[in-house]
Amino acid sequence: IWIEWRPRWAPHIRGEYTEREMDPETRLPFEQKYKITCEKCGETWGPTVCTSGFVRNRIALYARQHGHVES
Numbered sequence: 001i002w003i004e005w006r007p008r009w010a011p012h013i014r015g016e017y018t019e020r021e022m023d024p025e026t027r028l029p030f031e032q033k034y035k036i037t038c039e040k041c042g043e044t045w046g047p048t049v050c051t052s053g054f055v056r057n058r059i060a061l062y063a064r065q066h067g068h069v070e071s
Helices: 055-066
Strands: 002-005 013-018 032-038 044-050
Touching: 002 055, 013 055, 032 055, 044 055
Parallel strands: none
Antiparallel strands: 002 013, 013 032, 032 044
């Protein structure tokens, strides 16, 4: 199941990621898959994996670096 998330300041960036699950033994997150699409120019990135559990931060970083920021 993919969960959609968009940065408020860049709603044309659509990030999708799998649900975060924790390893009960280590209490660290399992890998999450995520993918990103810019709805202005059509550029896509991913799917790839995040091991930190901070997929929204990665999507926001992509939005900042990619450009097209709405004013």
